[in-house]
Amino acid sequence: xxxxxxxxxxxLQPQHLTLEALQxxxxxxxxxxxxxxxxxxxxxxxxxxxxxxKKIASLNRKxxxxxFLEIVQQAKKENIALLVIGNPLTATTHLQILLEAQExxxxxxxxxxxxxxxxxxxxxxxxxxxxxxxxxxxxxxxYKPESFFDTIETNYRSGLHSLCLLDIRAQEKRLMxxxxxxxxxxxxxxxxxxxxxxxxxxxxxxGMAGKKEKIVVGNATxxxxxDFEIFPQSLIVCGKINEKEKEALQAFHGWHSGD
Numbered sequence: 138x139x140x141x142x143x144x145x146x147x148x149l150q151p152q153h154l155t156l157e158a159l160q161x162x163x164x165x166x167x168x169x170x171x172x173x174x175x176x177x178x179x180x181x182x183x184x185x186x187x188x189x190x191k192k193i194a195s196l197n198r199k200x201x202x203x204x205f206l207e208i209v210q211q212a213k214k215e216n217i218a219l220l221v222i223g224n225p226l227t228a229t230t231h232l233q234i235l236l237e238a239q240e241x242x243x244x245x246x247x248x249x250x251x252x253x254x255x256x257x258x259x260x261x262x263x264x265x266x267x268x269x270x271x272x273x274x275x276x277x278x279x280y281k282p283e284s285f286f287d288t289i290e291t292n293y294r295s296g297l298h299s300l301c302l303l304d305i306r307a308q309e310k311r312l313m314x315x316x317x318x319x320x321x322x323x324x325x326x327x328x329x330x331x332x333x334x335x336x337x338x339x340x341x342x343x344g345m346a347g348k349k350e351k352i353v354v355g356n357a358t359x360x361x362x363x364d365f366e367i368f369p370q371s372l373i374v375c376g377k378i379n380e381k382e383k384e385a386l387q388a389f390h391g392w393h394s395g396d
Contacts, residue, residue, distance in 0.1 A: 142212035142238055144231060146250015147220040149346035151180040151188050153251045161248055162189050165218040169208065173198045173307035174230065175222040175369055178347030185220075193220070197307065202230055209234065212243050224252035253371050256345040257300060260352055260373065261385025268292030272302040273318040273372070286325045289374050293333055296377035303370055312368045315341040316361045319372070323357065333374075338392075340373040354392040 143161045147154060147170070154162075162168060170182060172195040186193050196205075196219075211217055225231050225247060238245045258264050269292060271285035285301065292299040303313035319339070326334050339360045343351040344367035353363045360372075378386070378394070386392040 139244060140212055140214060140216050141244035141246055142209060142234075143216065143218040143246050143248060144225045144234065145218055145220050145248045146224045146252070147177075147185065147222050148251040149178045149223060149253065149256075151177065151185040153346065154185075154188060155248065155250070158248045158250070159189065161246065162191065162218050165191075165216040167211070167215065168193045168218045168220065169196050170194070170220045171196050171201050171222070171231075173201070173305070175305060176307075176312070177222060178344040178350065178367075178369060202233075205234060206237055206241075209238050209241055209243050212238070212245075213241070221250070224250050224254070227252060227254075251346070253302070253342065253345055253369075254300065256342065257298075257373065259345070259389075260340050260342070260354075261389050262298055262340070262373070262375065262382050263379070266296070266298055266376065266379075266382075267300055268295060268297035268376070270300045270302065272304060273313065273321055274304040275306065275313060276321055276324075283325050286322060286329075289322070290331070290333060293337065293374065293376050298376045299374040301372040301374060303372065305369070312370065314364065315343070315370050315372050316364050318370075319357055319361055322374075338375040338378060340375065342371040342373065343367040344369065345371070352390055354386055354390045 145158045168191050170193045182193055208217060221231060235245055269288050271288040273285050274282055289299045303318050305312045323334055334357045341353040341360050341363050343365050349367050351365060351367055383394055
């Protein structure tokens with residue numbers, strides 16, 4: 138029987154592994170966990186190892202982006218699993234793995250997992266009304282991208298909601314907080330003389346799927362005060378909110394539009 142590489146979504150906590158994923162992992166001699174694009178909202182690698190009954194080797198950014206070709210080659214001889222927190226093809230890094238595997242004629246099977254996208258419905262917003270997803274990244278002296286702001290503005294003008302993922306620096310064990318993300322957006326808005334964040338409704342998602350998950354709805358000033366140590370965090374910039382969404386936001390989260 139031929140071997141293959143399994144690219145598996147591990148979900149937002151160890152218990153999110155699907156039966157399909159568990160059955161695939163059983164066939165694998167080696168299991169890796171990509172550990173830099175996100176982290177579990179609840180649980181740990183040790184807990185995941187207990188569930189699958191196997192040891193897991195963690196891979197950092199360099200090992201995945203620059204050195205993974207060796208593992209792809211290894212999958213020609215034995216079944217290898219790469220677990221990715223959330224859903225495996227959300228990040229372009231993992232798409233590149235598929236391209237490399239195809240080039241080397243290595244069979245790959247992708248098994249989707251539960252991601253933050255699957256939790257936006259808990260806010261009360263209509264999942265059909267979301268535009269492009271973006272990632273708010275840390276700003277540095279020589280690296281200050283603003284493309285995520287363009288995405289938010291484009292979505293907003295179309296009446297669409299924006300799911301904003303927040304940057305992570307795994308080597309520093311630092312995850313961006315919602316207040317940090319809002320401050321970055323406000324600085325860009327000020328520079329561009331944009332009034333978007335003077336009127337937009339924001340929703341903070343804290344540690345979704347975790348035991349302490351929290352959803353906070355409000356304006357930028359209110360969300361800047363939502364400094365909870367619950368990770369990972371994501372931010373939604375709402376577009377046009379319809380009556381049913383208003384009703385849900387009020388019923389679920391106590392939000393009032395002020396109309």
